[in-house]
Amino acid sequence: MMVRMRPILRTFWRDLSYHVLGLPATILAFTVVVAGLTLGVTALTVIVGIPLIGAVFAVFRWNARLERRRTAWALGTPVPEAYRPRHGNSLRRLRIVAGDPQSWKDLAWLAFAGSFGFVASVFAITAWATVLGTLVLPAWYWTLPNGGADFGLFRADTLGKAFLAADLALVAIPILFVLERWKTEGMVRLGRALLSPSREAALAARVQELAATRAGAVDAASAELQRIERDLHDGAQARLVALAMDLGLAEERFARDPDGARELVGEAREEAKRALAELRDLARGIRPSLLVERGLGPALTALAARSPVPASVDLDVPDALPAPIETAAWFVVSEALANAGKHSGAGRVLISVGGLDGSLVVEVTDDGRGGADAGGDGLTGLRARVAALDGELSVSSPRGGPTTIRAELPCAS
Amino acid sequence: MRVVIAEDLALLRDGLIRLLRDTGFEVAAAVDHPDAFLEAVDEHRPDVCVVDVRLPPTFNDEGVRAALEARRRIPGLPILILSQYVEQTFAAELFADGHGGVGYLLKDRVADVSDFVASVKRVARGGTALDPEAVAQLLVPAGPDDPLAALTAREMDVMQLMAEGRTNVAIATGLGISESAIEKHVSTIFGKLDLERSESAHRRVLAVTAYLRR
Numbered sequence: 216m217m218v219r220m221r222p223i224l225r226t227f228w229r230d231l232s233y234h235v236l237g238l239p240a241t242i243l244a245f246t247v248v249v250a251g252l253t254l255g256v257t258a259l260t261v262i263v264g265i266p267l268i269g270a271v272f273a274v275f276r277w278n279a280r281l282e283r284r285r286t287a288w289a290l291g292t293p294v295p296e297a298y299r300p301r302h303g304n305s306l307r308r309l310r311i312v313a314g315d316p317q318s319w320k321d322l323a324w325l326a327f328a329g330s331f332g333f334v335a336s337v338f339a340i341t342a343w344a345t346v347l348g349t350l351v352l353p354a355w356y357w358t359l360p361n362g363g364a365d366f367g368l369f370r371a372d373t374l375g376k377a378f379l380a381a382d383l384a385l386v387a388i389p390i391l392f393v394l395e396r397w398k399t400e401g402m403v404r405l406g407r408a409l410l411s412p413s414r415e416a417a418l419a420a421r422v423q424e425l426a427a428t429r430a431g432a433v434d435a436a437s438a439e440l441q442r443i444e445r446d447l448h449d450g451a452q453a454r455l456v457a458l459a460m461d462l463g464l465a466e467e468r469f470a471r472d473p474d475g476a477r478e479l480v481g482e483a484r485e486e487a488k489r490a491l492a493e494l495r496d497l498a499r500g501i502r503p504s505l506l507v508e509r510g511l512g513p514a515l516t517a518l519a520a521r522s523p524v525p526a527s528v529d530l531d532v533p534d535a536l537p538a539p540i541e542t543a544a545w546f547v548v549s550e551a552l553a554n555a556g557k558h559s560g561a562g563r564v565l566i567s568v569g570g571l572d573g574s575l576v577v578e579v580t581d582d583g584r585g586g587a588d589a590g591g592d593g594l595t596g597l598r599a600r601v602a603a604l605d606g607e608l609s610v611s612s613p614r615g616g617p618t619t620i621r622a623e624l625p626c627a628s
Numbered sequence: 629m630r631v632v633i634a635e636d637l638a639l640l641r642d643g644l645i646r647l648l649r650d651t652g653f654e655v656a657a658a659v660d661h662p663d664a665f666l667e668a669v670d671e672h673r674p675d676v677c678v679v680d681v682r683l684p685p686t687f688n689d690e691g692v693r694a695a696l697e698a699r700r701r702i703p704g705l706p707i708l709i710l711s712q713y714v715e716q717t718f719a720a721e722l723f724a725d726g727h728g729g730v731g732y733l734l735k736d737r738v739a740d741v742s743d744f745v746a747s748v749k750r751v752a753r754g755g756t757a758l759d760p761e762a763v764a765q766l767l768v769p770a771g772p773d774d775p776l777a778a779l780t781a782r783e784m785d786v787m788q789l790m791a792e793g794r795t796n797v798a799i800a801t802g803l804g805i806s807e808s809a810i811e812k813h814v815s816t817i818f819g820k821l822d823l824e825r826s827e828s829a830h831r832r833v834l835a836v837t838a839y840l841r842r
């Protein structure tokens with residue numbers, strides 16, 4: 216018969232280390248259970264004990280988490296963890312924790328580990344130490360105080376008897392191995408049964424998780440739709456209305472003021488071109504085309520080049536920004552430049568963009584007369600756009616200037 | 629004629645200012661926020677207001693809310709609401725208060741300058757201006773039993789223009805038929821729909837739109 220030594224050795228080490236780890240772990244579990252139950256029961260009698268009970272449960276969970284790792288180590292597969300989600304005030308949370316069967320299964324395991332588990336660990340370590348010590352007894356029997364080791368049936372006080380003892384130990388090794396295997400296997404299985412969630416609880420946890428991610432996706436989609444509607448309403452639609460208005464006025468004017476009318480027609484044509492460009496941008500993945508093709512940096516540089524007020528850029532754009540962040544940053548700069556051109560009387564604008572603490576910070580400062588109305592002129596719409604991404608838009612515009620529009624957009628998803 | 633404008637988009641606000649100035653209005657104030665609008669109305673007591681439905685902070689119907697509040701403070705204050713789309717309720721509350729001087733038009737209508745200006749003036753004089761699109765949406769018979777289905781094509785035309793708030797003279801000019809013929813049509817329509825007759829154009833719109841929204 217071929218006995219494969221390698222897997223047997225590996226199993227031996229795993230079982231043994233489970234119990235070696237078990238020594239401190241079970242002592243800890245014992246302490247936690249005894250101290251926790253004592254404290255918990257005492258706390259039940261006084262009202263101020265409620266936070267204390269919460270703390271006791273927290274320690275149980277922490278200890279159970281450690282035990283899950285130790286069990287997973289012996290098992291070779293992870294032990295899943297699922298508790299009922301906690302919400303509401305502290306009393307409500309405590310009630311959820313106390314009503315969670317997993318809390319009590321945790322406690323059952325800790326109590327088992329802290330009692331029988333400790334004995335099992337001590338036994339495993341002592342037994343293996345004795346067997347292995349006896350195996351090499353011929354080398355050291357003479358160092359013992361009485362000239363040998365007492366085995367009850369005989370005293371190993373000569374080399375021959377020491378070898379006999381070693382032979383017995385050799386026989387004991389497979390027996391102890393199998394016994395230990397059974398014991399460890401049993402304990403590990405019990406641990407897994409108590410520490411991992413029931414099938415129902417695992418499914419419930421999964422459903423909860425899926426519902427949360429789905430709700431998030433739906434929110435994101437509807438926020439995106441709202442944004443598109445805003446882009447259309449404030450962008451191309453408004454431009455087309457302005458264009459129609461210009462053309463209507465021009466028609467009225469032609470008879471009495473042909474030059475004025477011609478000027479209006481010219482403006483209308485420019486407006487039509489801008490509306491077309493915005494529609495094209497919207498159609499192309501709902502983002503300005505340069506953003507899609509080149510990324511935020513080049514798109515902002517192009518925006519600065521087109522700005523009615525001379526604009527300089529100071530860009531340190533982090534790599535791999537989420538698309539909505541890039542789009543929002545672009546719109547912030549675009550709107551700020553438009554405002555600077557229309558209202559501020561500024562001679563220069565500085566656009567600076569950079570990463571800071573996991574956020575993208577966009578700042579547009581002009582040297583105009585200040586006094587911008589933070590509640591109007593598209594700034595409110597911009598604020599909504601930034602807020603949709605959990606960001607923050609601030610406007611500083613004291614009379615006399617300068618005006619700074621700053622958006623912080625958290626990039627962590 | 630003095631006008632107060634409430635429109636949050638600078639582009640359109642500037643356009644409206646230019647259009648109304650060009651056509652002989654005096655723009656007393658042009659604002660971008662409902663609060664500023666109410667202040668401007670208190671301060672200037674305009675002859676007419678032009679208000680965008682969507683105003684900050686939420687861009688839902690703050691324009692209509694502000695208009696209602698302004699008319700609560702100054703009963704009968706003429707207000708023309710501008711909207712990007714025909715919305716289901718199209719400021720029904722504004723039309724319902726019994727005073728005249730209410731309008732609801734799509735923004736597109738500004739392209740037709742003389743028509744738009746005529747609507748603003750009609751509202752300023754206490755008349756009514758309901759967008760043709762909004763009326764058309766209402767002028768769909770609910771079924772073969774709907775009295776609307778009993779109207780002839782010509783009567784439907786008259787009904788449409790009547791609901792928009794036009795006077796008999798304007799309807800006659802628009803359809804190219806005599807005023808007396810219009811009067812006959814109107815009386816037939818009121819008979820077929822079993823409505824109470826009224827000489828005031830605004831009351832007529834009220835009766836007609838109330839009927840259409842029943």
